[in-house]
Amino acid sequence: MKKFVTAAALLFMGIAPLMAQNKIDKINVSYGQELPDDKQKLVDITGEANGKIYGLAIKGKDTYMLKIFDSSTMGQLSSHEILIPDLNDREVEFENLYLLNGKLYVVGSVYNKKDKIFNLVATPLSEEGKLSKDGVVLFKSEVEKKSERGGFYFRKTQDENGLLVMHASRFKKEDVIKYDIKLFDDNLQAIFSTTEKVKFDDNHKDYEFYIPDFQAGLNDDVYVVINEGYRDNKKKERVERFEIHAYKGNNNYAKEVINIDVKDQAPINCKIVPSGDILHLMGFYSSVRESGRSNKELKGVYAATVNMKDNKVTSTKFNDLDHPTRVKLIGERRAKKGKDVPPLYNIIHIIGREDGGMIMVSEYQLVVIGQSAGIGPLAFTPVTYVKNEIIVTSLAPDGSHEWSNVLPKAQTASITTMSLGLSFSGTGNGFAVGGTIMIPLLQMGKGPEYLGALPIYKNGQLSILINDNVKNKGITDIEEIKSMGNYNNAVPSLFIFSKDGKIVRKDPEEVIKNELVIRPGVNYAKTNNEYIIYSSRKKSDKLGRMILED
16 A cells, blocks of 8 residues: 655645745645634544545534535535444543545544453544444453553554554553554454564563554554563663564564664664665664663664565664754753753654655653642643654664754643543553653643644755744744743744755744644644645634645
């Protein structure tokens, strides 16, 4: 399965009728018709098909709406509430809305306390918001107990017509991590399914177990990365188990284990990038002390390359962050003392270059949970999302470091939510899945979606668009950046990276009062250089297309 979009196709997507309202350098943003003031906040752009754009909105505290827009005018065609019935008298928790090959599906989860089964169900959805009676149970995952029920994690296939889903949970009594993974086609028929139990021993010192990433490759192949690490107290060394579980369609999905040799380093996170018969793994790593204890701080960037024809690891490189980058992140004095960088940078985007090299875009991400006000599980809790500077790292085809630079930004958004609704990727106690902070749907539409960035890549050049404080116009020195606290007054800023990593900043020539503000957290990437975006200003909301011109 592969996605092809030709330049000619872009000309017929209805761009011409839209009125261009923003332009920074070669970034052109064209907006459609103003959307109705219906107090429904768009929280996800699900996809585009059949001349329509489909989106998910929230009204009030927990009412989900299906919104449909015209691809040409981007005006709203309809909005319908999605009513999810109970399953066996149990309330179904909404997970997401998916568009697979032009077909809409609502996905929800429900826990059966008596049988200790965590179910995932999917139901076809009509454009009128009506759920079909032909629902499909995708998962019946056995768990140890409710508090250890784990979670469901989703990836679309590369052509966006299939869905890869994983459930992961811990069985403490058995000392195993169990993951169930299934690949579904556009009719939600399972192409592949497996259940794996991975033994662990958390009696070791500094024990950690991660499933940092899983992805679908070409030919419906499936890849899962496992990372286990601990300190061997007797040998005074760090033991790392860093391996790929590969399930290939041409091998009847038999499990194949590929070991990535890691010594005296400890991976912090990982992203899988399938590229034909080559599999790339990259992420941050920390150094290890002579005692075998991991320093747990960011030391540099690693890259591994695997030839999936014979499962041979052809290259493994560990690249320490260079001094100029470290100075920008932690300051001159700390950098001179050899201090490492806090491990709070999550990979948000990987770009494969034409020459086989890679560009990794990583963002400082943090969630600060305040003290709850109220009694019991329904207490209200203040939550602050922080998304600050971005590290951009360019790697050669063999994984060696070419250059790094830092895009300066400081962004925060605070909301108040019920403690019951706090839900973040992964779990504690040395077991986690994924890395990037996922904002729960019910907390979207309230501010956090203004944070983050939109990376755009065309003709070998990377551009990154962010929302910024108007007082930061022209500033590229991270020490001088002012925080974007009031996202309603933010302005777009564009950072352009040259092929050797130098930054040029572009800002609007003039700040227009009541200009629409882009919400980077709500977008749909059609190609590397075209996005469908959502912008707003007070009660005025619009969809738009953001395109990087030649």
